[in-house]
Amino acid sequence: VEETKTLIPVGKAVGIKLFADGVLIVDTSEVSRGGDAVSPAEDCGLKEGDLILKANGEKIQSTEHMQSILQENGEDAMVLAVQRDGSHMEVSVTPVRCDDGKCRLGAWIRDSMAGVGTLTYYDPESGTYGALGHGINDVDTAQLMPLASGSIMETTVKAVRKGESVSYGRIYTADSDRVV
Secondary structure, eight states, X not given: OOOOOOOEEEEEEEEEEEEXXXXXXXXXXXXXXXXXXXXXXXXXXXXXXXXXXXETTEEOOOHHHHHHHHHHHTTSOEEEEEEETTEEEEEEEOOEEOTTSOEEOSEEEEEEEEEEEXXXXXXXXXXXXXXXXXXXXXXXXXXXXXXXXXXXXXXXXXXXXXXXXXXXXXOOOOOOOEEO
């Protein structure tokens, strides 16, 4: 007896939200402390494209989590577990208390990104689905971000900018960068 499985073809655009395994540094900058401009992130060797996985041994869950750890840590030196170009390393960094009273590293971080794919089929029996897409690169670093989880949602494609030999095609999404 041959079992028949029924799948429903869809072919509809879906939004894809991806969450990083840590937080991605999308830029470093100077922060103001008592009129001086400093950048602990740059001073310890952090750079754009680094993925911060842990702070003082604690796995980073989100940008808000990283900010919380920084505030709890204060101006004490901390150890960050970082992934760069597929290699793992640890760096020691000493946050500074800025003029606004918050402790900062001088790094812009992101914990998620979004893209568009195509929902290709739905299996009503199991509730599973299949979707086609492509690697979603971070808009600032052009890197694929190691993922921890993701979800899909309904979306409407309103416009597409064609890629050229010197720039990628792009779909614009809400910016969720945070500065720490």
